[in-house]
Amino acid sequence: MAVNNLDLSIKKNxxxxxxxxxxxxxxxxxxxxTHLISATSGKAYLNGIDVTEDPKRALEGVGAVVxxxxxxxxxxxxxxxxxxGEIMGMSRESIxxxxxxxxxxxxxxEWTDKRLGTFSKGMRQRIAIGQAxxxxxxxxxxDEPTSGLDPRGMAxxxxxxxxxxxxxxxLTIVMSSHLLHEVSDLCDRVALINHxxxxxxxxxxxxxxxxxxxxxxxxxxGIPTPEVIKRISDLGNVKSAERFGNDIEIYIEGEGAAVAxxxxxxxxxNAGICGLTEEDALEATYLSLIKESR
Amino acid sequence: MMYIEKDDFRQMLIIAKNEVRxxxxxxxxxxxxxxxxxxxxxxxxxxxxxxxxxxxxxxQVIAVYISFxxxxxVLAAALFASVVYVSEFEERTALILFTRPVKKTTxxxxxxxxxxxxxxxxxxxxxxxxxxxxxxxTGGFPSIFGTSLGYMALYxxxxTGxxxxxxxxxxxxxxxxxxxxxxxxxxxxxxxxxISMATDIDPWFMLDKAGDAILTCIPEYxxxxxxxMSSVQVPNVAKTVGTMVGWGVASTVLSWFLFTRKEL
Numbered sequence: 001m002a003v004n005n006l007d008l009s010i011k012k013n014x015x016x017x018x019x020x021x022x023x024x025x026x027x028x029x030x031x032x033x034t035h036l037i038s039a040t041s042g043k044a045y046l047n048g049i050d051v052t053e054d055p056k057r058a059l060e061g062v063g064a065v066v067x068x069x070x071x072x073x074x075x076x077x078x079x080x081x082x083x084x085g086e087i088m089g090m091s092r093e094s095i096x097x098x099x100x101x102x103x104x105x106x107x108x109x110e111w112t113d114k115r116l117g118t119f120s121k122g123m124r125q126r127i128a129i130g131q132a133x134x135x136x137x138x139x140x141x142x143d144e145p146t147s148g149l150d151p152r153g154m155a156x157x158x159x160x161x162x163x164x165x166x167x168x169x170x171l172t173i174v175m176s177s178h179l180l181h182e183v184s185d186l187c188d189r190v191a192l193i194n195h196x197x198x199x200x201x202x203x204x205x206x207x208x209x210x211x212x213x214x215x216x217x218x219x220x221x222g223i224p225t226p227e228v229i230k231r232i233s234d235l236g237n238v239k240s241a242e243r244f245g246n247d248i249e250i251y252i253e254g255e256g257a258a259v260a261x262x263x264x265x266x267x268x269x270n271a272g273i274c275g276l277t278e279e280d281a282l283e284a285t286y287l288s289l290i291k292e293s294r
Numbered sequence: 295m296m297y298i299e300k301d302d303f304r305q306m307l308i309i310a311k312n313e314v315r316x317x318x319x320x321x322x323x324x325x326x327x328x329x330x331x332x333x334x335x336x337x338x339x340x341x342x343x344x345x346x347x348x349x350x351x352x353x354q355v356i357a358v359y360i361s362f363x364x365x366x367x368v369l370a371a372a373l374f375a376s377v378v379y380v381s382e383f384e385e386r387t388a389l390i391l392f393t394r395p396v397k398k399t400t401x402x403x404x405x406x407x408x409x410x411x412x413x414x415x416x417x418x419x420x421x422x423x424x425x426x427x428x429x430x431x432t433g434g435f436p437s438i439f440g441t442s443l444g445y446m447a448l449y450x451x452x453x454t455g456x457x458x459x460x461x462x463x464x465x466x467x468x469x470x471x472x473x474x475x476x477x478x479x480x481x482x483x484x485x486x487x488x489i490s491m492a493t494d495i496d497p498w499f500m501l502d503k504a505g506d507a508i509l510t511c512i513p514e515y516x517x518x519x520x521x522x523m524s525s526v527q528v529p530n531v532a533k534t535v536g537t538m539v540g541w542g543v544a545s546t547v548l549s550w551f552l553f554t555r556k557e558l
Contacts, residue, residue: 031557036393037557058395071387087396
């Protein structure tokens with residue numbers, strides 16, 4: 001069973017990252033929400049309307065990019081937007097105005113009247129996000145929007161999403177992703193699922209601290225000696241320190257102040273430490289919660 | 295439930311319009327128009343090149359043109375209707391259309407109507423050109439012409455329905471096209487023939503048998519070939535229309551059922 005007893009409410013006007021390992025049920029959940037597949041049981045609501053009962057009304061005011069959609073290659077971006085707009089019952093004037101504004105937003109103005117068959121994957125993904133914005137939706141559902149894109153395409157898509165979030169007052173976005181740094185960068189909330197069950201759903205800041213313990217890596221100018229490792233282990237707030245190749249991994253408890261204290265303590269040791277990096281806190285929490293749920 | 299509201303009807307027409315645009319802008323439509331033109335040109339010009347004629351009366355001349363019409367309907371169904379649904383899943387364009395506030399029934403009917411309308415336009419064009427050529431050659435017009443066109447329209451509807459079943463069942467457009475073509479042209483004829491030969495049952499209920507009415511409704515054709523071929527009979531209107539409508543409705547409902555349950 002891909003999704004099992006999942007109970008999740010997305011906060012209005014939030015940008016929620018939907019996380020989970022492969023096969024966790026992320027895409028299935030989003031496909032149920034967008035009526036691409038039917039749930040065997042249960043309910044799924046969009047703007048308070050049950051999509052399993054009345055998908056047509058539930059999907060009004062919703063824009064979606066699920067997986068990597070393909071377009072009708074015989075249409076241009078303008079014709080694609082017109083087709084979507086007409087289906088949604090928009091007036092001719094609104095379609096024209098929305099099309100211009102959206103193509104500007106997704107940086108595809110110069111390609112407005114070129115047929116989509118010639119577009120790269122990155123360009124098609126920008127058009128996919130663009131079509132999701134037709135008729136000014138208040139909910140946007142994105143299923144791994146940067147999947148399969150090259151680094152430039154990923155950066156461009158992320159920038160579009162950031163701008164979208166910044167420019168809209170009434171917009172709720174749900175985005176599934178494998179990329180934790182992408183979720184950290186874009187989202188303010190995170191929902192983590194595994195085996196189709198919700199593990200945690202909270203603000204990203206709170207979730208990042210949920211693991212309690214922080215792991216930092218100290219880089220040295222030379223080889224770490226047992227004596228240096230012992231001196232670090234004895235510092236306040238440090239739970240343990242161990243050699244990891246030519247680096248030292250340090251586990252501490254506490255929040256930002258504890259890290260700041262460690263910085264000054266390490267500097268006073270004069271142990272040849274030339275760098276200190278902290279592991280992504282969201283990644284640590286993610287790995288620990290997924291491990292526990294196995 | 296298969297129910298239609300006013301807004302669904304509006305959306306249906308938009309989808310139908312887009313379907314027509316899709317085919318008109320594609321290579322298949324160009325190939326189909328070229329083939330239809332080639333059939334017409336061969337029948338019209340070859341007799342002049344050879345120094346003969348294909349008939350003396352309007353009925354005899356139009357019968358030659360119309361004898362290839364049902365093949366054009368099969369070809370249209372194989373080229374257009376057989377890919378109309380499967381391509382949405384195969385090319386993943388369904389991910390855009392299906393996530394919109396539009397019922398699957400509306401999408402199904404819009405695509406069906408668009409596809410059928412396009413097929414009928416070409417076939418009506420072929421009939422119109424055939425009628426004009428007949429008039430030019432004989433100075434007359436066969437009175438039964440409209441009846442044949444009516445049967446042809448019903449046969450096209452039924453063939454489109456059969457193609458739609460394959461289009462909603464198969465995963466690949468190519469398979470659907472081949473299956474449609476073989477079913478309408480070969481398998482149905484084999485079944486009809488076996489029923490005729492192996493039993494005492496008259497296979498009037500088979501689509502290909504009913505499709506013969508497109509041609510046999512022309513009295514001159516029955517006069518010309520009735521003595522040579524025992525199967526040439528003046529069609530029973532009720533049975534013919536009932537068979538074609540029955541095949542069309544049954545296959546359309548079956549393909550609707552399959553389409554609305556198909557998931558990505």
